[in-house]
Amino acid sequence: MFKSLNELLGAYQKRDPAARSKLEIFLLYQGVHAVIDHRIANFFYRHKMKFIARVVSQWSRFWTGIEIHPGATIGKRLVIDHGMGIVIGETAEIGDDCLLYHGVTLGGTGKDQGKRHPTIGNNVLVSTGAKVLGPFKVGDNARIAANAVVLSEVPANATAVGIPAQIVRIAGRNTHYADDVDQTSINNPTLEKLAALASRVEELEQKLQEKEI
Numbered sequence: 170m171f172k173s174l175n176e177l178l179g180a181y182q183k184r185d186p187a188a189r190s191k192l193e194i195f196l197l198y199q200g201v202h203a204v205i206d207h208r209i210a211n212f213f214y215r216h217k218m219k220f221i222a223r224v225v226s227q228w229s230r231f232w233t234g235i236e237i238h239p240g241a242t243i244g245k246r247l248v249i250d251h252g253m254g255i256v257i258g259e260t261a262e263i264g265d266d267c268l269l270y271h272g273v274t275l276g277g278t279g280k281d282q283g284k285r286h287p288t289i290g291n292n293v294l295v296s297t298g299a300k301v302l303g304p305f306k307v308g309d310n311a312r313i314a315a316n317a318v319v320l321s322e323v324p325a326n327a328t329a330v331g332i333p334a335q336i337v338r339i340a341g342r343n344t345h346y347a348d349d350v351d352q353t354s355i356n357n358p359t360l361e362k363l364a365a366l367a368s369r370v371e372e373l374e375q376k377l378q379e380k381e382i
Contacts, residue, residue, distance in 0.1 A: 173245065177201060180246040184268060199233035200249030210239035241275075244291070258286035260304070265291045270315075272298040278320075290325065 178191040206229035213222035222239035240259040251271040261275040277285035290309035298316040308325030317334040328338040
């Protein structure tokens, strides 16, 4: 248990430049508290004490602003940065070494039964305000941009951008999109297509004017 906690605190130190010490992280970071509370709630959930599990999870939600259903499966070293407004559904699964920013939802669409929430692979980054909705997989090392709405599978090593999200990069290969997800410097493929269409219309209008002259 202590080894797991030490790894978790180390992950925060590695990913958060504002983190000064493990003691500070342990005492003051609500993401750490939410994950620890979830481990407790999940224990009760797996042992069929679901009412107690929900009591623990709701208490944690009250204090941290992070709602994790006790049935969710969470891997090692999950870092929740800021965390306020995060919602993780009952059948969601999160792999190791993932990073979630505030406002993220790992939820369902309301159309599915049984497995209703996404499966997040290892080393996945889900940026601020992103919504991942449905029982599909987000592959290892994937990146989901800020405010994206993801409704279908994201391949490993891919970047998903927009509403609804589109895949703009796979395995680091791209032509004109940002190399890394930094939550702001990401081109929206829909806007780029609209800009290209507007440019083409302007070009055609110019040619028509020349012919009329």
